[in-house]
Amino acid sequence: NMNTRFAIIPLLFAASTTSNAPMSSGYSFDQLKNTEEVEAWSVFCASCFAYKANPPPxxxxxxHFLNDPNAxxxxxxxxxxxKSNEISASVRVFIKELAFNVDVGVNGDDDDDEVxxxxxxxxxxGEVCTDASHRRKGLSNTLLRLAIDYMSEHNGIQVSLLHAGEAVRPVYEKCGYHCVRSRWTLVNAIISASSSSDAVAALGLSVRDITFPDDIQQLSxxxxxxxxxxxxxxxxxMRSTEYWGRYVARELYEASGCARPLILLNAKQD
Known part of the structure; x- marks a missing residue:
């Protein structure tokens, strides 16, 4: 199956439909103010996703928050x-610089046209979740609309996007997102270590572990x-040097306690 992406383009136009979002009775809505509140929020998110077969702690x-240089x-x-002043629902905005490239050539060939x-x-x-006892009260809808208004008014954000499954499409469509199908799909393939090593050797290449920060320039x-x-x-x-060093590198090490099997191909050295 093709992956599904929802997007708002342009954001300013979409945000004009979200003004004066209705507030659910019995709840207050705000933004977090400090790292201490972020820590409490992370515990809340984990509780909401505890139903998964392999729930994230x-x-x-x-x-993910602390390693993100834009967070x-x-x-x-x-x-x-x-009544309790406890978090009942959550939505997080991730600020990213996105590549936006256009053809200026006339060859009609994707590989040859000047870009x-x-x-x-x-x-x-992301991190869109609601505590089970507070669902079906429009909390996520209200938070999404508040987030869209925020993005429209801050940081020069021009587009909003997310990935979501078919089951939750209506939630996002109500806020103006529409479905965009990916040109690619994921195909699982099993490649034996011996055959892949032989193929790499035949190309005159070698395989080694990536090291940070030494390899950031080449990776970038x-x-x-x-x-x-x-x-x-x-x-x-678009990945800045800080993004490679803070987010990518730390995720690889901190997620498992050791370096993941990430590799870099280099020409063999005699």
Missing amino acids: SSYFLR LPEHIFVARCE KCGSIRGGGI KLHRSYSEQRRQLSGCV
Whole structure:
């Protein structure tokens, strides 16, 4: 099955439909103010996703926030039950610089046409969750609309996007998101270690573990050439040196306690 992406383009137009979002009775809505509140929020998110077969711990949500160089507490919107003042629902905005490339050539060939490389500021949506005892009260809808208004008024954000399954499409469509199908799909393939090693050797290449920060410059160059500067991949996240060093590197090490089997191919050295 093709992956599904929902997007708002342009954000300013979409946000005009969200003004004066109705507030649910018995709840207050605000943005987080400090890291201490973010820690409590991460525990809440973990409780909401505890139903999964392999539920993410609170450290997963906290780590994703702390390692993100663009993250601020105010990017997290929450609904609180007025009786208990506890978090009842959540929406987080992820601020990202996105590649936006257009053809300026006339060859009609994706690989040969000259591409004008640029970028736009995007706002991703994630950590959308509601406590089981507070569902079906419009909390997520209200938080999404507040987040859209925030993105429209701050940071020069021009587009909002997210990934979601078919079951929750109506939630996002009510807020103005529409479905965009991916040109690619995921195909699982089993490759034996011996056959892949032979293929790499035949190309005169070698395989080694990536090390941070030593390899950031090479990784950044590869990512720019393959992803950020290709017309077919407009919309991918542009990775700054800080993003490689803080988010990518720390995620690889902190998620498992050791380096993941991430590899780098180099020409063999005699």
